[in-house]
Each structure stands twice: as structure tokens, then as C-alpha cells.
Amino acid sequence: xxxxxxxxxxxxxxxxxxxxxxxxxxxxxxxxxxxxxxxxxxxxxxxxxxxxxxxxxxxxxxxxxxxxxxxxxxxxxxxxxxxxxxxxxxxxxxxxxxxxxxxxxxxxxxxxxxxxxxxxxxxxxxxxxxxxxxxxxxxxxxxxxxxxxxxxxxxxxxxxxxxxxxxxxxxxxxxxxxxxxxxxxxxxxxxxxxxxxxxxxxxxxxxxxxxxxxxxxxxxxxxxxxxxxxxxxxxxxxxxxxxxxxxxxxxxxxxxxxxxxxxxxxxxxxxxxxxxxxxxxxx
Numbered sequence: 001x002x003x004x005x006x007x008x009x010x011x012x013x014x015x016x017x018x019x020x021x022x023x024x025x026x027x028x029x030x031x032x033x034x035x036x037x038x039x040x041x042x043x044x045x046x047x048x049x050x051x052x053x054x055x056x057x058x059x060x061x062x063x064x065x066x067x068x069x070x071x072x073x074x075x076x077x078x079x080x081x082x083x084x085x086x087x088x089x090x091x092x093x094x095x096x097x098x099x100x101x102x103x104x105x106x107x108x109x110x111x112x113x114x115x116x117x118x119x120x121x122x123x124x125x126x127x128x129x130x131x132x133x134x135x136x137x138x139x140x141x142x143x144x145x146x147x148x149x150x151x152x153x154x155x156x157x158x159x160x161x162x163x164x165x166x167x168x169x170x171x172x173x174x175x176x177x178x179x180x181x182x183x184x185x186x187x188x189x190x191x192x193x194x195x196x197x198x199x200x201x202x203x204x205x206x207x208x209x210x211x212x213x214x215x216x217x218x219x220x221x222x223x224x225x226x227x228x229x230x231x232x233x234x235x236x237x238x239x240x241x242x243x244x245x246x247x248x249x250x251x252x253x254x255x256x257x258x259x260x261x262x263x264x265x266x267x268x269x270x271x272x273x274x275x276x277x278x279x280x281x282x283x
Contacts (some may be wrong), residue, residue: 016158036223044142050088050134050149050170057154058123061187065118068151069101072136072144073112077181081113085137088117090130090151110220124189124245142260159243159280170261176225178258184243184278185250193282195253195283199230204268211270222256230242235279243280 050070060066068088074080089099100117107114117134133147166180186192199213214231219227220241230236244250 026078030194032258042080042138042140045072045074045081045136045138045144047072047134047144047146049066050132050146052132052151055152056121057127058121058125058156058189060156060158061123061160061185063120063122065120066151067116067118068132069106069114069116070134070136070146071112071114074138075111076138076145078108078111078113080138080140082137082139083113083115084133086115086117088119088132088134090121090132092126092128092153093132094124095130121153122247123156123158124188124247124251126245127155129153146262149187150198153189155190156188157190157283158186159187159278160185160187160191161278166257168257168259168261170185170259172261172267173263174261174266176258177261178225179222179256181222181254181256184253184255184280186243186245186280190280190283191245192280194234194280195238195241195255196277196279196281197230197238197242197255198235198277198279199232200272200274202270203271204266204270207266207268209265209268210268211259211265213260215262217258218255220253220255222254227256227258235277237281252282 048071051068054066054068056064056066072081072086083103083105086103087100089097091097098119098121100119103115103117105113106116129150130153131147132149132151133145136144160183162183163181166182167181168177170177182283184195198216199216201213202211204210213230216230217227218230219239220238228236228239238255241253
């Protein structure tokens with residue numbers, strides 16, 4: 001029994017030894033090849049942050065350049081961000097949109113760029129919250145927009161008096177001498193619905209005579225010689241005088257003055273001891 005079992009085992013081993021090389025030989029067919037491609041798409045830039053803590057007032061009667069920052073991330077790398085096509089604007093309902101005239105990189109990491117934009121604002125910009133809209137573009141033309149932040153436009157409470165003196169020439173007893181005029185410009189961003197004028201008495205340079213403030217009248221229409229009488233050291237609200245914000249006639253008011261020279265006063269130069277005061281009201 002033991003011999004028989006041994007011969008069977010040997011026989012099986014012989015078959016295995018012969019069969020394995022045959023299987024290897026039959027797998028050697030002709031070869032071919034194929035391409036392998038991986039398509040990697042562009043990733044659009046993302047505006048992660050826009051500075052919404054900015055708040056400034058316009059300059060008096062002029063322009064002002066403000067700077068607002070944002071940061072832009074692009075998974076394709078910071079070099080893929082097209083800084084020249086990144087910009088911002090400020091918008092408010094009923095107002096002119098203000099757009100940045102230049103944006104530039106201030107610093108960057110491997111895939112994030114900090115960008116600062118310069119925007120010019122004008123003296124008459126309406127105070128309050130303006131929406132900041134930031135735009136970013138990469139070299140492939142993909143874009144992102146962020147309008148979640150605001151800019152606070154502060155108050156600019158300014159006026160400017162042109163021809164800041166009035167001069168008259170006449171004789172004692174002359175009435176409605178004039179007119180002499182001044183122009184008031186609104187050089188800020190407030191709307192004034194009225195103008196108060198505080199006048200002062202005039203005193204002779206070499207005499208004790210005077211010309212009272214009540215001898216003067218003012219109007220905004222010219223030519224008539226009529227108007228409202230003024231009062232010494234007391235504000236008088238000038239009828240129909242307004243100063244709206246904005247360029248041009250809406251932000252300008254012209255006042256015309258006349259004087260009745262009292263009879264019997266000395267020939268002299270008369271002047272006020274204090275300047276007259278213009279006070280716009282109702283903003």
C-alpha cells in the first residue's frame with residue numbers, strides 16, 4: 001500500500017511540472033498599446049474677503065482717493081489671478097457709480113493675493129452706506145463677484161463764500177444803494193433748505209456815526225432794490241435761499257445786498273467790527 005501511494009504522488013508531480021510551462025507558452029500573444037489622458041479643468045478665483053470697515057468723508061469742494069482691499073484665492077496658483085482685470089465699484093441708489101481707476105497687488109501667498117483698489121469720490125457724494133462690489137478674473141477668463149460689504153460715506157458739512165465782502169459807495173440820504181453781491185457754494189454733501197444771515201452794525205472809522213444793520217436788505221433775485229431787512233447780531237432766514245449738494249447751479253446761491261444810507265452822517269469809511277455770518281440750515 002505504501003509503494004502504490006508513493007508512485008501516484010510522483011506521477012502527479014510530473015504532470016504539474018509539464019503543464020505549467022505549457023500554460024506560460026500559450027499566453028504569449030501579440031502586443032498593442034493605448035493612450036492615457038487626464039483632463040484638469042480651470043478653477044475660478046474666489047473673493048474671500050472685502051474690507052467693510054472703511055468709512056471716510058469727502059474732501060471739501062474737491063475729490064478724494066480712497067483705498068479698499070480684498071483678497072482673492074485661486075487653486076491654480078496666485079500667478080493665475082489677472083490683477084489687471086480685478087476691480088471694485090461703489091453704488092448707491094440714485095447716485096453715480098464710482099469705479100476704481102487702478103488696482104494692484106500688495107502681497108500674496110502661493111494661491112492668495114491681497115489686492116488694493118483706488119476709487120475717486122467727489123465732495124457731493126451722498127452720505128450713508130454705499131455697496132462695495134468687488135470683481136476678480138483669472139487668466140482663463142473665469143470670474144467671481146462679491147457684493148457683501150459696504151462703505152460708509154461720511155458727512156461733509158462745508159460752504160464757501162465767494163466775493164467774501166460787500167462794498168457800497170453813496171451819499172448821506174441815498175436809498176437802495178447797490179447791489180453788492182456774494183456767491184455761496186455748497187462744497188460738501190449736505191442739502192441745505194435755508195440760509196441764515198447774521199449782520200452787524202457799521203461804525204465810522206473817524207466818527208461816532210454808524211449805519212445800522214437794519215439799513216441793509218438782501219434778496220436772491222437781483223435788480224429790485226427790495227428785500228428782507230437785516231438785524232444787528234441776530235440771524236435772519238433769507239427767503240427762498242437753498243443750497244443743494246452737487247455741482248452747478250443747484251449747489252450755488254447768490255445774495256444781493258442794498259443799503260439805505262442815513263441822512264446827516266459824516267463822510268467816512270464805515271465797517272463792521274465783526275464779520276457777518278452765513279449759516280446754512282435744514283440739512
